[in-house]
Amino acid sequence: MRYQQSAAQSAELLRLILPRIGLHGGQFSPSAYAVWYEYLAGVNPALTDALDARLHQSNPLTHSEVVALYVQHIQSREMRSLTQLQAGLGELLRKLGDIAVQSGKGAAEYYRALAAHEQELASIVDADTLRGVLQALKNSTASVRMSTAMLHTEIEAGCEQMQNLHAQLNTLQGEALTDPLTGLHNRRGFDRSCEQMYSAKDEAFAGAALLLVDIDHFKQINDTYGHLFGDQVLRAAARVIAESVKGRDVAARFGGDEFLVLLPETPLDGALAVAEQIRAAFSRARIRRNGSDTCIEQVTISAGVAIADPAETIEQLIDRADRTLYRAKAEGRNRVCVASGDRSDTVPHAIGARPAQAY
Numbered sequence: 147m148r149y150q151q152s153a154a155q156s157a158e159l160l161r162l163i164l165p166r167i168g169l170h171g172g173q174f175s176p177s178a179y180a181v182w183y184e185y186l187a188g189v190n191p192a193l194t195d196a197l198d199a200r201l202h203q204s205n206p207l208t209h210s211e212v213v214a215l216y217v218q219h220i221q222s223r224e225m226r227s228l229t230q231l232q233a234g235l236g237e238l239l240r241k242l243g244d245i246a247v248q249s250g251k252g253a254a255e256y257y258r259a260l261a262a263h264e265q266e267l268a269s270i271v272d273a274d275t276l277r278g279v280l281q282a283l284k285n286s287t288a289s290v291r292m293s294t295a296m297l298h299t300e301i302e303a304g305c306e307q308m309q310n311l312h313a314q315l316n317t318l319q320g321e322a323l324t325d326p327l328t329g330l331h332n333r334r335g336f337d338r339s340c341e342q343m344y345s346a347k348d349e350a351f352a353g354a355a356l357l358l359v360d361i362d363h364f365k366q367i368n369d370t371y372g373h374l375f376g377d378q379v380l381r382a383a384a385r386v387i388a389e390s391v392k393g394r395d396v397a398a399r400f401g402g403d404e405f406l407v408l409l410p411e412t413p414l415d416g417a418l419a420v421a422e423q424i425r426a427a428f429s430r431a432r433i434r435r436n437g438s439d440t441c442i443e444q445v446t447i448s449a450g451v452a453i454a455d456p457a458e459t460i461e462q463l464i465d466r467a468d469r470t471l472y473r474a475k476a477e478g479r480n481r482v483c484v485a486s487g488d489r490s491d492t493v494p495h496a497i498g499a500r501p502a503q504a505y
Contacts, residue, residue: 356406421449
């Protein structure tokens with residue numbers, strides 16, 4: 147959903163939202179913020195009704211209840227919109243089908259009229275009869291011309307409606323597959339990209355490399371500097387990752403402060419080079435606090451790298467990368483580790499001489 151509130155209105159909403167999140171659930175997550183934002187902005191009537199009914203109870207909402215409201219009234223909205231668009235497209239196709247049938251009937255009737263007039267011409271013996279045939283032919287031609295013009299207008303309108311539906315569908319699909327904070331794929335977008343890339347292959351992910359990247363001490367960053375700054379850190383990490391991938395590579399926000407990077411047909415050395423590039427570039431980044439030129443101290447990431455085995459599912463591959471990431475955290479963070487069996491080692495720090503970039 148694209149919100150229409152101005153910056154000033156959004157700032158006022160933020161002032162109202164924060165105490166509500168603190169009272170109800172206490173977790174300053176994007177889903178909680180979205181629930182209270184849409185409730186206070188009055189842009190989601192179904193959510194408003196459900197939340198009003200729950201607020202009549204004396205006890206505060208739990209975080210689980212807030213998440214449930216998000217899933218039911220915000221996350222599922224994209225799927226409902228998609229269903230509505232599909233229904234609209236189906237109705238349009240039926241309408242165009244009716245137009246085609248009408249066009250066929252009109253052409254057939256005109257053809258029969260011409261055949262009848264042709265038979266009459268063979269038996270004409272005077273001018274009055276010929277004049278009558280010509281008038282009838284003129285009337286038939288005028289009728290089919292009018293019918294054809296109307297059908298043409300309806301077809302043009304149908305084509306325009308189809309283009310509008312197509313544009314709406316593209317927008318909806320983009321929103322449904324994209325993480326709104328970072329602009330990367332969300333998990334659904336990641337899965338869709340994997341399906342499109344590997345659906346026709348027997349050995350699905352064989353030869354692909356997967357990077358699972360996590361921001362070090364992210365909870366501490368949120369607790370120390372606030373969640374708005376935490377969002378800046380997430381966006382900075384996403385930009386570094388996006389700048390490090392190319393071609394058919396797929397980058398996605400996996401959830402929270404974790405990111406997935408799938409590198410098709412990439413050997414271990416190539417995957418390590420990309421992971422180390424991401425780690426080193428992010429360690430050099432300097433992230434400014436909102437409304438200030440002051441950059442906080444160094445923020446780092448850790449990464450786990452796994453190479454797909456033949457017939458290994460994406461879930462199994464992610465699980466191996468996740469266990470490898472956990473090892474990188476246990477060994478001190480700010481490092482890249484390789485999954486056991488691929489090559490059990492830790493990539494040493496190799497921060498280059500390129501200048502730091504502020505975000």
